[in-house]
Amino acid sequence: MKIGLNLLYLIPEQVGGTQTYAISLLHALAGIDRSNEYYVFLNKEGASLDLQLGGNFHIVKCKFEGHSRFARYVWEQLALPIQLINLKIDVVHSLGYVGPLLSPCPSIVTIPDINFIVLKNDMSILKRSVLRFFSTQSAIRASHVITISNFSKAELARHLKLDWLKICVTHLGSKEEMPENCAMGWNVLKKTYSIREPYIVAFGGGALHKNIMRLIQAYCLLINEFPHQLVLMGHIPSNVDLKRIMNTWHLDGRLITTGYIPDKNMLPLLSHAELFVLPSLYEGFGLPVLEAQEAGVPVVCSSAASLPEVGGEGALYIDPTSSNDMANGIRRCLKNTDMRLSLIAKGKENLKRFSWKKTAVQTLEVYRRVYEAAYQ
Numbered sequence: 001m002k003i004g005l006n007l008l009y010l011i012p013e014q015v016g017g018t019q020t021y022a023i024s025l026l027h028a029l030a031g032i033d034r035s036n037e038y039y040v041f042l043n044k045e046g047a048s049l050d051l052q053l054g055g056n057f058h059i060v061k062c063k064f065e066g067h068s069r070f071a072r073y074v075w076e077q078l079a080l081p082i083q084l085i086n087l088k089i090d091v092v093h094s095l096g097y098v099g100p101l102l103s104p105c106p107s108i109v110t111i112p113d114i115n116f117i118v119l120k121n122d123m124s125i126l127k128r129s130v131l132r133f134f135s136t137q138s139a140i141r142a143s144h145v146i147t148i149s150n151f152s153k154a155e156l157a158r159h160l161k162l163d164w165l166k167i168c169v170t171h172l173g174s175k176e177e178m179p180e181n182c183a184m185g186w187n188v189l190k191k192t193y194s195i196r197e198p199y200i201v202a203f204g205g206g207a208l209h210k211n212i213m214r215l216i217q218a219y220c221l222l223i224n225e226f227p228h229q230l231v232l233m234g235h236i237p238s239n240v241d242l243k244r245i246m247n248t249w250h251l252d253g254r255l256i257t258t259g260y261i262p263d264k265n266m267l268p269l270l271s272h273a274e275l276f277v278l279p280s281l282y283e284g285f286g287l288p289v290l291e292a293q294e295a296g297v298p299v300v301c302s303s304a305a306s307l308p309e310v311g312g313e314g315a316l317y318i319d320p321t322s323s324n325d326m327a328n329g330i331r332r333c334l335k336n337t338d339m340r341l342s343l344i345a346k347g348k349e350n351l352k353r354f355s356w357k358k359t360a361v362q363t364l365e366v367y368r369r370v371y372e373a374a375y376q
Contacts, residue, residue: 001036001371004089004105008076009096010046011066013260016205017287018112021148021172022095023051028173028360030054036367039087041080043072060087069127073134076100091371093146093363098134101141106374108366109138110146113284113305114155115209122207136160143370146363148172148285151306168366171310173356174290189268193258199229200330201273201297203288204257206235211279211302211320213240218279218326220249226334231256233269270295275333275340278302279320286310290354293347298340300329314347 007022009015026040030053038057042049043066047059060083064071080100084092092099093108097116100107116123116131123131139145139160145167147153153167184192200219204212212232219230236242236257246252261269270276276292277300289311292299301311302320311317316339318329333340 001367002088002090003036003038003367004084004087004092005038005040006076006080006092006094006099007040007042007046007096008062008072008080009066009098010042010049012045012049015096017285018096020287021110021112023049024173024356025095025359025363026051026053026057028356029364030057032357032360033364036364039089041083043075069130073098073130077102090375091367093367094138097131097138099138099142101134101137103141106143106370107138107141108144108146108370109135109142110148111135111139111152111156112148113152113282114159115282115284117159118155118282119207119209122209142166143373144168144366146170146366149306149309151309152284168362170359170362170366171354172285172287172290173354173359174294174351184265186268186272189265190272193231193269194253194256195231195269196229196253197272198227198274199231199256199272200275200277200334201231201233201270202277202279204232204234204236205280206237208237208239209281210237211281212237214320214323215277215279215326216240216245216255217323218330219255220251221323221327222330222334223249223251223254225331228274228334229254229256231258231269231273233258233261233266235259266291267295270297273297275300275330277326277330278307279318279326280304280307281320283307283310289315290351293344293351296344296348298333298343299347300326300333312346312350312353314343314350316343 039060041060043062045066047061064075081102081104085104089105091106095110097111099109116128153169156162157164276297278288280302282305286307293314299315301307301315301317303317304320316329319325
């Protein structure tokens, strides 16, 4: 087979979980498949990534800036079909919600979730409408749809009216390889990010549904009970007024925001925490749960959407709409050493359910089924 992989959406360090999905799947496919030919379509920014794939993988650099959503859609709908014809692609897989609507070959699209329907406050009306149109049409016209959790499969079937049998679930994987060692020792790293132990850690995330404001409210209910810092890794949503919060609650030195964290620093910042909290209101999968479990830190997790499906028994679940319930969950863990140790052990056990190799095997099977249905 000649397989086209549409990664035209990929902008390094900006598309979050969909970048992790794409790159991890590419490496896993390269590890299990040396016989099929893969053509990876990337925008200018995406093509700068050093992917280090096998000889049967070919990078196709497309001459447009990925930051321009308009340019991406124009290329995806007009230029990409011509490229697929010229390269004689047998099956094309679009990994980021949208594929070419007039594909000259059988099409597969990955739709991780339906954020374009449920996250009304996270997107402008125009962006949401455009994404909903192209995602829905891509799903309807595709030979097969891949999603990343049983929760998302049910959402796709219900909201997009897709045939249940047309949708395949391929769970994501945990980090099977440790990132490169951090060049700094732990004491230097702590100083770099103004961290002092003990601390609670969470991923910030720029989107409102990450629910960071409610996590901060929960933390403020606990500041007189525990000495822990709250360390928010990554960017902060627009509804979090840090200056006002710091002044109101006197959180100087207690609430730390790190900004962008390189992968090599992620593991030590997670593993030295006493607790990881994921308060999100909506996730199609929830990779941070697996990352925290991999790092050996106990997890307090939202009970919303796909998160219980992913976290399994390796997390203490809280109501993400209640700062009081969130505070109670954090309090229970911080006060109970045995509970934290149990969550760490159960988290390690939970990780055995997930691997990128398994994701790749399941994805490759979808390629084969679609190919055989179309050509044999």
